[in-house]
Amino acid sequence: MHSYTEENYLKALFNLANDKGEVSVNELSKRLEIKMPTVNSMMKKLADKKLVFYESYKPLKLTEKGKKEAGLIIRKHRLTEMFLVQKMDFGWEQVHEIAEQIEHLHSPHFFEKMDEMLGYPTIDPHGSPIPDKTGKIDWVHYEKLSDCKAGDTVKLAAVIHTTDDFLKFLNSRELQLGLKIKIKSVEIFDGSMVVAYNKKTAETLSHTVSERLLVEKI
Amino acid sequence: MHSYTEENYLKALFNLANDKGEVSVNELSKRLEIKMPTVNSMMKKLADKKLVFYESYKPLKLTEKGKKEAGLIIRKHRLTEMFLVQKMDFGWEQVHEIAEQIEHLHSPHFFEKMDEMLGYPTIDPHGSPIPDKTGKIDWVHYEKLSDCKAGDTVKLAAVIHTTDDFLKFLNSRELQLGLKIKIKSVEIFDGSMVVAYNKKTAETLSHTVSERLLVEKI
């Protein structure tokens, strides 16, 4: 079993992984707000445990074992978020902090029960995929709203870079998953969009917002 | 804020407190399965934090502040147990271990929501009182079934010293809180009782069992 601390390193490595699956010590250090020398020694420890590939001055990479462990923690996190929203009536902007703690609980039975009560969900309240029981993630490719063109009609599938403030902003604009959005126009110079949804006929969304909204074309 | 570890010491001190509120280092050491010197130094630390009265070679005692902190942790534990049983359909023998972990979460909002969903319960699934939001416990005095006499009719109000095995035993005999029990006879030499409840007319309960069952006379 891994410590609370080790679990946080694994999770951060997983979440930071780019297409090559590589993460720098620096990035990890910044994400965790832990100084580089500390991260460095933890990487050696995780390498001993065969969770991370580590060589001096080379980027970090999770091993298959590490990916699985990280996936299982993220599974617990996302299941918890879904439970909090669906069964305890929390808002999607309230659940991250609580899930951050619950994800470290050691009780298979508890998470199985959640999963069952939720009907075995495959996405969390922000549209992120929930890893399966083996820790594997089913990567679905969505487009960014910011990559769509005027005239497109899309369905809001997921939101990324979900800070508290961003989610509250989405609440205030009635933007929620599943929403059908029509793109009326796109400004060239700043990438902002005018869109229509619900009963709104002309809402403006900045590029900062639209690149954090993932959509499905319909 | 106190560490996970400190919280466990506080809780154990609270739970071990006798009528004088005093606990020996030795008892605490055994309860926590932590060696005496470790307990000793932690007591000095908690004394520095004004959570425990500590003097060399004297019994340990929680301060008012310590009692409050401990009460609040036990509140979280018992609310969680109630939530697990009432809202997640766990058996009363399954909830202790999970609550043992969840009690350490730092999220007032989470526990308030549980409390609300449960309708502000005052007892946990084993009949133990849930401390209020200030950490105070409403001590209700129940009698032990083992102290009752033949002919008495009682209602099962709480169970104590609730190990897994004991709770499973109670399940197998259909013994649950609220149950009306008639005492048919009491054996002098071993204190065992023959009782009637539900459709059972002559169940024998050993003294070991009956002294762990708290009842209200009716």
Place this chain on the structure above:
DNA sequence: ATATAAACTTAGACTGTTCTAACAATATTA
């Protein structure tokens, strides 16, 4: 291509929580 900047590593220290070994005080019992 060399100077500078950024990223990374090593070394060593500190805190929190645990332990064992040894010693001291109190309690029990013969």
Place this chain on the structure above:
DNA sequence: TAATATTGTTAGAACAGTCTAAGTTTATAT
């Protein structure tokens, strides 16, 4: 009450996880 057992304390070590300071390697830029 004196010997013995139990309980409690002190001292010192160990480990996990963190830090700062200083040095090394790689990347960037003039």
